[in-house]
Amino acid sequence: MANVLVMNVQELSVNFRSFFVLCKPRVSALIVFTAMIGMFLATPHMVPLGLLLAATIGIAMASGSAAAFNCLIEQSIDAKMARTKQRPLPSGQVNSLQTFIFATTVGCIGLSILYAFVNPLTMWLTLGTFVGYAVIYTVFLKPATPLNIVIGGASGAMPPILGWAAVTNSISPESLILFMIIFAWTPPHFWSLALYRRHEYAKAGVPMLPVTHGEAFTLLHILLYTIILVTISILPFTLGMSHLIYLVSVIMLDAIFMAYVIALYRNYSHELSRRTFRYSILYLTLLFLSLLLDHYWAVSF
Numbered sequence: 001m002a003n004v005l006v007m008n009v010q011e012l013s014v015n016f017r018s019f020f021v022l023c024k025p026r027v028s029a030l031i032v033f034t035a036m037i038g039m040f041l042a043t044p045h046m047v048p049l050g051l052l053l054a055a056t057i058g059i060a061m062a063s064g065s066a067a068a069f070n071c072l073i074e075q076s077i078d079a080k081m082a083r084t085k086q087r088p089l090p091s092g093q094v095n096s097l098q099t100f101i102f103a104t105t106v107g108c109i110g111l112s113i114l115y116a117f118v119n120p121l122t123m124w125l126t127l128g129t130f131v132g133y134a135v136i137y138t139v140f141l142k143p144a145t146p147l148n149i150v151i152g153g154a155s156g157a158m159p160p161i162l163g164w165a166a167v168t169n170s171i172s173p174e175s176l177i178l179f180m181i182i183f184a185w186t187p188p189h190f191w192s193l194a195l196y197r198r199h200e201y202a203k204a205g206v207p208m209l210p211v212t213h214g215e216a217f218t219l220l221h222i223l224l225y226t227i228i229l230v231t232i233s234i235l236p237f238t239l240g241m242s243h244l245i246y247l248v249s250v251i252m253l254d255a256i257f258m259a260y261v262i263a264l265y266r267n268y269s270h271e272l273s274r275r276t277f278r279y280s281i282l283y284l285t286l287l288f289l290s291l292l293l294d295h296y297w298a299v300s301f
């Protein structure tokens, strides 16, 4: 028994990098970033350092754990797609048991940190977000419907609400606006990728919108969701939550996003679709950064 335990501990330490990759670090980094901005925006002062650290680490661990569970559940799909077949599970760097132990441990520690050092509300909301992505999206929606990412996107949009709740112990209308921004951003973000990767999704049997409804239909929906996104993105200014720095930044970011999406709609190419996807990530990063700059600028003047 002791030998088996020692072996498992040794196996777990074999390849830290593989475990890190299971957490989808770049996606999780942006998720944590949006949660942190939620924390900063929730108070005119500095977020107490202990709270900032505990909430950031707790949310990061929950996000990494959710991503690792997604990798565990989707390993056979990942094995069929060029983009994902190098991931630690399909390439054999880690096995299912190791991943399960890792994801459970990291998730439990993350949630415990939130419960003990942040507040129970943030822990419960994070647990809901975790279930939304790792179970509802991954197990039920993704294999079943091309609307998977619209509904599943609600999970990815939760982090600012989590951050806000960490600081105020409540769900505020302002954090719901940040939720709506990410919620409306997710379809153009994902479908621009799904368009140029559609053959891989078709091969893996995943019913993504370009596979089930074709290019023209997907392009129209990218355009419509981007128009919704642009409209919602102005709300922090019109509702008095943000000021001129944000307004100027978001108008520029929106104009570029619209330019990409209109160009894509008029004259589709895989290359332009790839560039639109990459821009979507820059868009969200800079939008949240400008919310932060605007917040502290307004506080200090």
Ligand code: HEM
Pocket (backbone or CB within 6 Å): 026, 027, 030, 031, 034, 083, 148, 149, 150, 152, 153, 155, 156, 157, 182, 186, 189, 190, 193, 281, 284
């Ligand atoms: C249901 C919702 C979402 C879906 C289906 C989705 C899908 C994807 C996919 C398939 C990729 C991989 C691209 C690749 O391997 O080249 C990706 C990349 C990325 N996504 Fe999303 N995404 C979603 C939500 C989010 C959210 C909420 C965020 C952050 C707030 C986010 C941030 C990113 C980032 C930063 C990357 C780039 C990762 C890299 O360069 O390795 N995504 N997304």
Ligand SMILES: CC(C)=CCC/C(C)=C/CC/C(C)=C/COP(=O)(O)OP(=O)(O)O
Pocket (backbone or CB within 6 Å): 024, 027, 031, 059, 062, 063, 064, 066, 067, 070, 074, 084, 126, 129, 130, 133, 142, 155, 156, 159
């Ligand atoms: C705080 C917390 C618990 C957050 C969890 C929410 C979370 C990790 C959302 C991530 C969204 C995401 C990576 C989607 C990728 O889609 P996919 O899984 O279909 O992409 P793939 O084809 O690359 O696997």
